[in-house]
Amino acid sequence: MPVSCKQLKDIMAKVAPGLPYVVQETEQDFLSFLRGESASAPNMSTTWHSEDCSFYRFEIDPLLLTVAPNVESVAMVASHEYGHYMLKACNKYGPDEEIRADLFGYAHMLKVGYDPRNAVEMWGVITRWMSERGLTHNPSEHPSGEARTKTMLEWIEQNRVAIETQFGRGVNQHL
Numbered sequence: 001m002p003v004s005c006k007q008l009k010d011i012m013a014k015v016a017p018g019l020p021y022v023v024q025e026t027e028q029d030f031l032s033f034l035r036g037e038s039a040s041a042p043n044m045s046t047t048w049h050s051e052d053c054s055f056y057r058f059e060i061d062p063l064l065l066t067v068a069p070n071v072e073s074v075a076m077v078a079s080h081e082y083g084h085y086m087l088k089a090c091n092k093y094g095p096d097e098e099i100r101a102d103l104f105g106y107a108h109m110l111k112v113g114y115d116p117r118n119a120v121e122m123w124g125v126i127t128r129w130m131s132e133r134g135l136t137h138n139p140s141e142h143p144s145g146e147a148r149t150k151t152m153l154e155w156i157e158q159n160r161v162a163i164e165t166q167f168g169r170g171v172n173q174h175l
């Protein structure tokens with residue numbers, strides 16, 4: 001795997017200190033099947049919560065560690081999940097909620113020491129991974145990879161000074 005379980009442990013310690021996580025395969029395809037929906041990609045990660053929202057746990061699919069090009073990409077996804085927790089998104093779903101968690105996540109990963117510019121390509125990586133397998137994303141659940149890339153690039157532009165102060169210029173040649 002490009003990102004190891006040891007590296008994931010370090011990432012989770014920075015991104016979501018003290019909160020439990022497990023590495024296990026998600027069952028998204030099976031859920032889609034049960035709902036009578038077309039197959040969607042497995043969730044790369046999930047924020048699981050108890051019915052009364054008093055207990056949270058992050059579930060990381062090993063697939064995430066396989067497809068992520070670098071640690072920053074995993075830190076981005078983990079920070080997104082941490083966003084669901086911090087934004088008290090329990091039982092709130094939909095594309096707007098996902099974007100809220102994305103934006104929280106970008107600020108959070110920067111705060112704990114990961115350069116968001118190195119994670120931009122992750123949305124495209126996920127989109128390609130899905131299309132190569134004939135999987136489509138469910139627009140009622142998640143924004144498209146293109147929309148997320150666009151929103152992330154806008155966020156990076158708006159926070160350019162803070163990012164360059166911490167990491168310098170031109171880490172990513174595309175930006």
Ligand SMILES: [Zn+2]
Nearest residue numbers: 080084098101
């Ligand atoms: Zn989410």
